[in-house]
Amino acid sequence: MIKINKTLTLEEFRYNDVKQIPYATGELSNLLRDFSLAVKRINVEVNKAGLLDVLGTSGLTNIQNEEVMKLDDIANTHIFNVLSSGYSCAGVASEELDDIMIFDNPANNQSKYILLYDPIDGSSNIDTNVSIGSIFSIYRRISKPAPDSPCTKEDFLQPGHQIIASGYVIYGSSTIFVFATKRGVNGFTLDPTIGEFCLSHPNIQCPQTGSIISFNMANYYQFTQPTRDYLKKFLTDKTTNLSHRYIGSLVADLHRNLIKGGLFLYPSTLAHKNGKLRLQYECNPMAFIFQQAGGVATTGLEAILDIIPTELHQRVPIIIGSPYFFK
Ligand code: P6P
Secondary structure, eight states: OOOOOOOOBHHHHHHHHHHHOTTOOSHHHHHHHHHHHHHHHHHHHHHTGGGTTTSSEEEEEOTTSOEEEHHHHHHHHHHHHHHHHSSSOSEEEETTSSSOEEOOSHHHHTOOEEEEEEEEETGGGGGGTOOEEEEEEEEEOSSOOBTTBOOOGGGGSOOGGGEEEEEEEEESSSEEEEEEETTEEEEEEEETTTTEEEEEETTOOOOSOOSEEEOOGGGGGGSOHHHHHHHHHHHTOTTTOOEEOOOSOHHHHHHHHHHHOOEEEEOOOSSOTTOSSBIIIIIHHHHHHHHHTTOEEEOSSSBGGGOOOOSTTOBOOEEEEOGGGGO
16 A cells, blocks of 8 residues: 555544553543634634634623633633533633533533633734634543532642643644643644644653743833842843743743743732732643643742642742753
């Protein structure tokens, strides 16, 4: 039979993974496939944003008391609809939903997973065509999967080191789906000719060092003195030849730093005492990805993945990047 050199689709990649894991049932692969379907639908909206009625604000405010952009609301609905119509997770939590949403039916109650997501991160950039992203993390339930046993709030308040898989999609010059499991970090680029995510960034490793430092300079004088002292160490070291790059879209800033190396921080500020970024669907998923790729993620005082969550929407300071910056 003729040999055809083709790139693996996300599903084909997962089939290979599942075949190598004796106890795997394929449920996690089904959940990743469902999420990839939802983000393909979001990708259509993002790519035609200026031609569809998806720009600007929705007129809603979320539990964070933040303006919900139309695309936030549309993306949230796309992900919710696909996951609730599937049977590969027992429930979800979203930045745009006040509380967890339990899919309480015999099929979904038997799923061993729950999923948390930020449907569109960086939404303030939507109207200016700057790269934005979607972020998710998947945990195994603490509650017992059974037809009459719905998931519980406790399932959604697990520390990040319990993550089974986490990932992001960056809607940029190309649309790339990056996800991590304990078997590594891999990136898949959407091939619009076949409508599939295809393996393009196998076995991503965070460079040991990097020359990019990312933080919002406008907040510098709101940083604590220890944060300024920490930054001064690198900004005054002539041997590091640092460049400051800050897109203001977490997924875009972190995807660049994951590939090229560097440091990103959103520390405590006067306006955001606990930092601005949310632990359960921004910091933990990104910290798990960086750690699996050889990077580091802390609050400045403790590892992000070790934090025991107390609130679904709690914020934490984050310093994340190449190991060099944590020596
Ligand atoms: P600031 C975007 O609104 C976001 O949630 C992240 O994507 C981004 O890293 C951060 O906030 C930017 O915040 O205060 O610098 O505009």
